[in-house]
Amino acid sequence: GAVVSQHPSWVICKSGTSVKIECRSLDFQATTMFWYRQFPKQSLMLMATSNEGSKATYEQGVEKDKFLINHASLTLSTLTVTSAHPEDSSFYICSARTGLAGLTDTQYFGPGTRLTVL
Amino acid sequence: AQKITQTQPGMFVQEKEAVTLDCTYDTSDQSYGLFWYKQPSSGEMIFLIYQGSYDEQNATEGRYSLNFQKARKSANLVISASQLGDSAMYFCAMRAKGNQFYFGTGTSLTVIP
Numbered sequence A: 001g002a003v004v005s006q007h008p009s010w011v012i013c014k015s016g017t018s019v020k021i022e023c024r025s026l027d028f029q030a031t032t033m034f035w036y037r038q039f040p041k042q043s044l045m046l047m048a049t050s051n052e053g054s055k056a057t058y059e060q061g062v063e064k065d066k067f068l069i070n071h072a073s074l075t076l077s078t079l080t081v082t083s084a085h086p087e088d089s090s091f092y093i094c095s096a097r098t099g100l101a102g103l104t105d106t107q108y109f110g111p112g113t114r115l116t117v118l
Numbered sequence B: 001a002q003k004i005t006q007t008q009p010g011m012f013v014q015e016k017e018a019v020t021l022d023c024t025y026d027t028s029d030q031s032y033g034l035f036w037y038k039q040p041s042s043g044e045m046i047f048l049i050y051q052g053s054y055d056e057q058n059a060t061e062g063r064y065s066l067n068f069q070k071a072r073k074s075a076n077l078v079i080s081a082s083q084l085g086d087s088a089m090y091f092c093a094m095r096a097k098g099n100q101f102y103f104g105t106g107t108s109l110t111v112i113p
Helices: none
Strands: A004-007 A010-013 A019-025 A032-038 A044-051 A067-073 A076-081 A090-097 A107-109 A113-117 B003-005 B010-014 B019-021 B024-026 B033-039 B046-052 B064-069 B074-079 B088-095 B101-103 B107-112
Touching: A004 A090, A010 A019, A019 A032, A019 A090, A019 A113, A032 A067, A032 A076, A044 A067, A076 A090, A107 B046, B003 B088, B003 B101, B010 B019, B019 B107, B024 B074, B033 B064, B033 B074, B046 B064, B046 B074, B074 B088
Parallel strands: A010 A113, B010 B107
Antiparallel strands: A004 A019, A019 A076, A032 A044, A032 A090, A067 A076, A090 A107, A090 A113, B003 B024, B019 B074, B033 B046, B033 B088, B064 B074, B088 B101, B088 B107
């Protein structure tokens, strides 16, 4: 159980275009999903917290107008990188909370999306 | 402020041997959870094991065990009987109040045949 999928797994796009990444919880409902960015050989950096039916909460330094997050249902959150530039090239990973009470609420991660902007 | 420290950027272990990956944390919260994740070269983050701050016994999951020393604020991961498939990056994470996970910088484990 607790499977999270991401689509696409990799994408190459031209500079200036927008790219949408989907994150789905397949066998559970996730009221909260998280979006991370990971540079090569570095740890995960939290970009934003996405709550179903409300606006996402962005971490300091993350441009909300550039990284649009929509959490339209309990099983789907999307991240759209608008007007992508080469510096946006990275590995983007989503995760979803299982919703269990207390601190045992584990985050389960999607397989990640590798974005390359030419 | 919450902080997770992994001081071993890279570790090597002989196949079938045990290995310990270090993790220390800093928090002023009384209630918190500690997690270990494995990230193979494919990139997927795989949940391994969880330890709650009030759990008196060390968590175990198959070949994984967590050596939790609360007074020292350490939560080391022990992998017994290492296998070639264990070669990966390993991240320690902490969840305190709120939703946020705090990740360490990771340890790259290489299992030598």
